[in-house]
Amino acid sequence: MTKSKGNDSGKHKLFVMSKAFRAKIFNMVSVGVIDEPINRFYDVISIIALLLNLFCAFAVTFDNMMERYGKLLLVIEAITTFFFAVDYVLRLITANELYPKETEKGAIVRYVFSFTGLIDLLSFLPYYLPVFFPAGTAVFRMFRIARILRLFRINSYYDQMNVITEILSRKKQQLMASVFIILILMMGSSLCMYSVEHEAQPEVFQNAFSGIWWSASTLLTVGYGDIYPVTTLGKILGIFIAFLGVGMVAIPTGIISAGFVEQYQRLKSIGDFTEEENIHFIRVKLSAGDRWTGKKIVDLGLPKDVMIVAIQRVKETIIPRGDTVLNPGDLIVMCAEKTKDVQPVEIKEIVINEGHSWNGTAIRDIDISRQSFIFMVRRNGKAMVPKGGLTIKAGDTVLLYGKHVQNENV
Template structure:
């Protein structure tokens, strides 16, 4: 077996079964989580000042690892998708969701060397490092269950989102006309009323904008009660589909006797 085929087994997310593949997945996953923790710690000035050298080394090490991983995935993509020509196989990976995530997680590091950027833009690009956490979807196979559930329930979730959006628009418009005269600074336009509607419908209730008229308070209470049902609707849909997906996978892994067709206890 050629070296390229051996390496490809480690990076084939669907059929890879090489020894040590799990170890590689865990290494990448831990490195991603360490990076996310580093981003959080860097926001503390005293921590960043004290351990600036460590954060720099960690970032360089991470960039080297992820850059190496990206190049290898492009290199072996023709073996992972043998039904396509080498060029099309590489383009398939490069423009796939995970390929874009892989590139976006390292590109901000290289951009300042390619084009001249304002320092504030460079700091903003560092936020793209958080995209590395999306790579966990590849390394933890159990997360594929969640992705499968979302794909299966996308139509139901879309309908729920549309209903919530319509309710937000209606509620914010009504509240604007109800409260505008009483407190024009708080409900100056429908956009500000929309912020109130979002906070109320999600039952967050920040309290920075709230109705003071009797009709407005009744409206607010009504919207809050609707929010309990409408906002919780997608959660119920996803939960139900998740339980069904787990049950289906368990059924698929059951061993059945080929003679009596009874389940065999492992």
């Protein structure tokens, strides 16, 4: 009986160790996690490998480059592609860390069929497929263009580059509507041009869909000139459609441009508001055992510079008054004016995972700055007093209070 318990304990320790090791790998392959040197090193290596691979993909298309550096370029391509394969395997192993609510198999399946998972797979798989299917070499080489899409991963390093993503997400309905209008005009202009030009150019405008290429190049203001009207009525119609195309192309361009202006104005107004008004907001969710639960706002005894501006109750937003009673589950939004004479402080919230260096460490043994203090630990939704003997565990949320010392006399 004792031996069985010992085996179970050993298996549990092995499982915890393997989970912690997997969490460390996940932190390493995740873009932007730079809490340890190896994570920063992996990010740098990933970017270098991607840029070298893309350089080789373009360089091999030049005959003089292939003649002089062909072997070197092919070796670099092979090494960097192998790195992509290893990176994909590591992401498969740590898929459960990316989707913690899924099962082990469910997380792997979700990653494999996600957009990033497909890009990661196509970045290396077509390189090795010609070994097994030599006849499809040309087709497989075409799929290597997916490596370029890995450049979007660099987007995670720069917040400024996320602006375009946010704009496309915000304006997707307007953009889809404009594209739909362009498609309708394209079909209509193709049908009109067929009716006018079919008798004069039966080999060019054979049917209603023959003018799709012409209508697309005309409406999108490209105008290749390989297909064009020869009749007087067709030329007049072509001029009208060309003018119409200028306006149609300007619609999505204007939507995106307006989105950029709105986004930057929004960011600027947020920055100006926080700098000029010095107002800070905080959200607090009440539980049944909180002291404020069941009390009126007027009876809370809030400081004069602090006020409750809104209460989120289930799906209803309440503008509070003094006689409003707070209920369990209410999400309270409070605002406070920043005191200018007080030394600036910074509050950080750190979520501890299995691979974090603080996991399994007592608070007294954590090496943090003398100007930083742990004032709360949340575990399973409960706030805990951060005593020195309290051991930090995976899943905990640690809140730190830090001072920005600008003029410190030693």
